[in-house]
Amino acid sequence: MFSFLKKKSHTLNESAVQPASAAPTPVSSEAPTKKTWLAKLRSGLSRTSSGISSLFTGTRIDDQLYDELESALLMADAGVDATRELLEALKKRVRADAITDVQQVKAVLRELMITLLLPLEKSMIMDQHQPLVAMIAGVNGAGKTTTIGKLAKHLQTHDLKVLLAAGDTFRAAAREQLTAWGERNQVAVISQESGDPAAVAFDAVQAGRARGIDVVMIDTAGRLPTQLHLMDELKKIKRVITKSMDTAPHEVLLVIDGNTGQNALAQVKAFDDAIGLTGLIVTKLDGTAKGGVLAAIARIRPVPVYFIGVGEAIDDLQPFVASDFVDAVLG
DSSP: OOOOEEETTEEOSTGGGOOTTSOOOOOOTHHHHHHHHHHHHHHHTHHHHHHHHGGGSSSOOSHHHHHHHHHHHHHTTOOHHHHHHHHHHHHHHHHHTTOOOHHHHHHHHHHHHHHHHGGGBOOEEOSSSSSEEEEEEOOTTSOHHHHHHHHHHHHHHTTOOEEEEEEOOSSTTHHHHHHHHHHHHTOEEEOOSSOOHHHHHHHHHHHHHHHTOSEEEEEEOOOOTTOHHHHHHHHHHHHHHHHHSTTOOSEEEEEEETTSTHHHHHHHHHHHHHHOOOEEEEEOTTSSOOOTHHHHHHHHOOOOEEEEEOSSSGGGEEEOOHHHHHHHHHO
């Protein structure tokens, strides 16, 4: 089990509830899992880290180093604005601290990148609404429905009762896929044979309230930001959810594919403008993902990143930790 939620005013982990007078806790069996996951993250972002870490193998600190670093960050999809901000801050620190060791330059870059990404590091708050209603969007292929299944499992490990809603009526077999995840996790799934997505969402919220559910997750149709009629449907779903429960949706999450680079930033902008995002889940950081796009998101549209995924296994979806991510990017 790992911590990614906040409930009853504290983060749900063993240390948060450990009495001060308790005996030292033995080394947890979770440690190898965490270590393995970090190794997967480093492997997934190796394309970026290899391009950046190789720049710090020499001894020179000059314009060529900065030029090559600029190219590496741009190639990693960090974007022009974030890259410029990082390099300007880096040069200023190197001059102010009279740094002459290239490894110290890398250490300063690490510090600056963590500072840039830290605002994205945020936990979901679980104790303010009953049920908490999460509307989950994303383009086809981003891993949205699979991510919902993984989240359902993780929520259950924290003794939270979960209900799923199969509102993705646009994609063939999406309802069946979510139903399969529900059966796997022994979680009920609200669906209709050929129902309107907004009606499914309404029914799910009502069912969640009646059954004493902690979290209702509503899968919505995969779409491209350029499909305006489908984006309008998302707005309708959100309005109907609010009619079902006036404070909902409490979370509006976007699942993005970590391999899509700057296109991911475009998706964040479009969906945020349409439905007001509260959080992101970045998937597929286990292939050709570059990783730098999170810097671009932090600079241009700093929507919190609740989770990142590095593989297909349940435990490959973990909370976003800025320092871990930067260490994987820099190698």
